[in-house]
Amino acid sequence: MKAKNKEYLYELLAVPSPSGFEAPAQEITRKFLKGSCDDISSDINGNLIAFKRGSGEKKI
Numbered sequence: 001m002k003a004k005n006k007e008y009l010y011e012l013l014a015v016p017s018p019s020g021f022e023a024p025a026q027e028i029t030r031k032f033l034k035g036s037c038d039d040i041s042s043d044i045n046g047n048l049i050a051f052k053r054g055s056g057e058k059k060i
Contacts, residue, residue: 008032022046 001009008028017025026048030040039051 004032 011028012025015024015028017023023046026042026046029048033040033050037050037052039049041049041051043049
């Protein structure tokens with residue numbers, strides 16, 4: 001496992017984020033994904049959404 005990924009995992013496991021109060025874990029994930037995604041946002045329900053544009057023909 002790459003050092004950056006391992007650091008992210010340990011940081012995510014250490015932060016208290018019980019169901020309904022996931023904001024601390026979302027901030028860690030937002031920081032981790034910054035620079036790798038085209039857009040990172042949150043919706044009205046508190047979901048973290050990361051968007052990455054692709055160059056291939058297939059879509060998910």
